[in-house]
Amino acid sequence: MTPETPSALPSAARTVFFVSDGTGITAETFGHSVLTQFELRFRQIRLPFIDTLDKAHDAARKINEAFARDGQRPIIFSTLVKTDLSSVIRKSSGLHMDLIQTFVAPLEQELGVKSTHTIGRSHNIVDSEEYKNRIEAINYSLAHDDGQSHKNLSSADVILVGVSRSGKTPTSLYLAMQYGIKAANYPLIPDDFEREKLPSALNEFKAKIFGLSITPERLSEIRNERRAGSKYAAIENCRYEVNEAEKMMKREGIRWLSSTTKSIEEISTTILQEIKPNRREY
Amino acid sequence: MTPETPSALPSAARTVFFVSDGTGITAETFGHSVLTQFELRFRQIRLPFIDTLDKAHDAARKINEAFARDGQRPIIFSTLVKTDLSSVIRKSSGLHMDLIQTFVAPLEQELGVKSTHTIGRSHNIVDSEEYKNRIEAINYSLAHDDGQSHKNLSSADVILVGVSRSGKTPTSLYLAMQYGIKAANYPLIPDDFEREKLPSALNEFKAKIFGLSITPERLSEIRNERRAGSKYAAIENCRYEVNEAEKMMKREGIRWLSSTTKSIEEISTTILQEIKPNRREY
Numbered sequence: 001m002t003p004e005t006p007s008a009l010p011s012a013a014r015t016v017f018f019v020s021d022g023t024g025i026t027a028e029t030f031g032h033s034v035l036t037q038f039e040l041r042f043r044q045i046r047l048p049f050i051d052t053l054d055k056a057h058d059a060a061r062k063i064n065e066a067f068a069r070d071g072q073r074p075i076i077f078s079t080l081v082k083t084d085l086s087s088v089i090r091k092s093s094g095l096h097m098d099l100i101q102t103f104v105a106p107l108e109q110e111l112g113v114k115s116t117h118t119i120g121r122s123h124n125i126v127d128s129e130e131y132k133n134r135i136e137a138i139n140y141s142l143a144h145d146d147g148q149s150h151k152n153l154s155s156a157d158v159i160l161v162g163v164s165r166s167g168k169t170p171t172s173l174y175l176a177m178q179y180g181i182k183a184a185n186y187p188l189i190p191d192d193f194e195r196e197k198l199p200s201a202l203n204e205f206k207a208k209i210f211g212l213s214i215t216p217e218r219l220s221e222i223r224n225e226r227r228a229g230s231k232y233a234a235i236e237n238c239r240y241e242v243n244e245a246e247k248m249m250k251r252e253g254i255r256w257l258s259s260t261t262k263s264i265e266e267i268s269t270t271i272l273q274e275i276k277p278n279r280r281e282y
Numbered sequence: 283m284t285p286e287t288p289s290a291l292p293s294a295a296r297t298v299f300f301v302s303d304g305t306g307i308t309a310e311t312f313g314h315s316v317l318t319q320f321e322l323r324f325r326q327i328r329l330p331f332i333d334t335l336d337k338a339h340d341a342a343r344k345i346n347e348a349f350a351r352d353g354q355r356p357i358i359f360s361t362l363v364k365t366d367l368s369s370v371i372r373k374s375s376g377l378h379m380d381l382i383q384t385f386v387a388p389l390e391q392e393l394g395v396k397s398t399h400t401i402g403r404s405h406n407i408v409d410s411e412e413y414k415n416r417i418e419a420i421n422y423s424l425a426h427d428d429g430q431s432h433k434n435l436s437s438a439d440v441i442l443v444g445v446s447r448s449g450k451t452p453t454s455l456y457l458a459m460q461y462g463i464k465a466a467n468y469p470l471i472p473d474d475f476e477r478e479k480l481p482s483a484l485n486e487f488k489a490k491i492f493g494l495s496i497t498p499e500r501l502s503e504i505r506n507e508r509r510a511g512s513k514y515a516a517i518e519n520c521r522y523e524v525n526e527a528e529k530m531m532k533r534e535g536i537r538w539l540s541s542t543t544k545s546i547e548e549i550s551t552t553i554l555q556e557i558k559p560n561r562r563e564y
Contacts, residue, residue: 023547023550026315029311036400040395099312100316104316115319169424170417173420173455
């Protein structure tokens with residue numbers, strides 16, 4: 001799944017369908033993972049909420065149309081749990097990757113119970129404790145973004161610290177949204193560096209503090225997008241702030257990583273491994 | 283994956299491992315989807331960043347230990363792309379669901395090319411256009427939360443409207459984080475209902491406005507968690523606001539849905555189907 005370069009494309013892009021009786025997010029996430037193993041470009045179409053025979057026939061028609069248009073078999077990643085629906089898709093002209101049935105059959109045998117074939121269980125969970133935790137965590141992380149509130153820091157699962165624009169806000173929101181982790185974040189600012197001390201509100205919570213750093217060059221680039229030519233964005237200032245922040249984190253014994261080349265998914269996974277919030281096992 | 287109820291648990295909970303050379307998010311998302319098809323409880327452990335032989339042997343050891351402890355084979359969902367690493371896991375005592383190899387082999391045949399077996403391509407994408415769009419969208423959605431800014435509404439892909447606490451903020455953030463969709467959100471307030479008009483800043487953007495509604499009962503419940511006993515949370519006031527908001531959306535020809543029983547994933551999927559932002563095909 002690299003950007004289109006003529007030499008890498010021996011033929012026109014294949015069409016890929018993600019077919020689901022729910023949102024299609026699982027089929028798409030998984031399909032992406034597999035397709036990134038190929039240096040090809042794909043045309044991707046999600047067909048969510050395919051939960052009736054009529055809709056399944058409609059989806060099969062779209063797949064057949066893509067075959068007629070492309071002259072190549074479309075690839076289908078499907079997570080349909082009802083066998084009558086998935087057999088409609090199987091009869092289409094695409095290469096059918098049935099994500100559920102492939103793994104449900106061996107699991108049924110291993111577990112000694114039948115699967116329920118219930119539609120939409122994976123993202124239709126509004127009444128569950130887990131879903132409520134996620135929404136509560138999003139609200140918490142928003143209210144505790146950028147040191148906005150000192151209140152209830154004791155309820156935080158994680159407190160991120162780092163210089164302004166080191167990636168704290170998107171990481172906090174990802175932790176909340178994906179895992180229901182209450183993630184506060186707190187900027188380290190020149191005042192803290194002069195005092196050579198962590199913001200005092202954080203002193204009692206060291207066990208759940210995690211630091212983000214970044215290279216001064218990348219930081220300056222990001223800050224210049226916001227405030228071009230400012231002292232705030234100048235490379236010398238960025239060097240000073242990053243250096244002081246890293247010194248402080250070492251002095252205080254705070255675990256940290258450099259966010260420069262890491263995605264919010266990778267940063268969040270590392271934080272969970274290090275901080276080990278109570279509610280999950282890693 | 284229902285909550286533990288003694289009668290539904292013929293034996294102790296199985297241990298499930300999600301093993302990945304990257305974050306493990308794909309393995310976990312997919313594994314959850316499959317496991318929700320079983321009315322059983324599972325003990326879940328994620329083993330991310332398994333990218334060397336040493337770490338693979340360490341993972342295999344943990345799997346074997348779980349087998350010894352539980353007296354039942356652990357279940358493994360793995361997305362290791364290097365065959366030398368995945369064969370270490372295959373030799374462990376767990377039931378090995380190899381998500382990559384199962385589908386990569388038929389895809390190689392269909393596509394006529396070999397897969398790259400490159401580790402960590404799916405969430406190690408910091409330099410990609412897609413990743414930058416996501417981070418930019420998160421920043422945009424935060425800056426345009428709750429009608430905070432009228433600036434650059436023309437850059438929004440989607441503008442959500444609805445009464446206070448109808449689910450606009452988490453939905454906006456999910457759209458941004460998952461899809462790189464710039465989602466502004468704008469509250470509908472009693473002033474708008476008295477004027478019987480949309481906030482004027484929104485008039486020129488009707489094609490990308492989507493409404494969220496909610497039952498008055500659920501709204502009152504949510505508002506009472508924030509401000510117990512207030513007029514704002516009272517059921518009569520919630521009835522009035524929801525009724526007026528729905529009348530306004532109908533009058534203005536705005537598409538909307540009720541968020542009451544829907545997750546942010548389901549709401550977002552529906553919005554994408556309806557609004558069809560340029561950058562994606564649905």
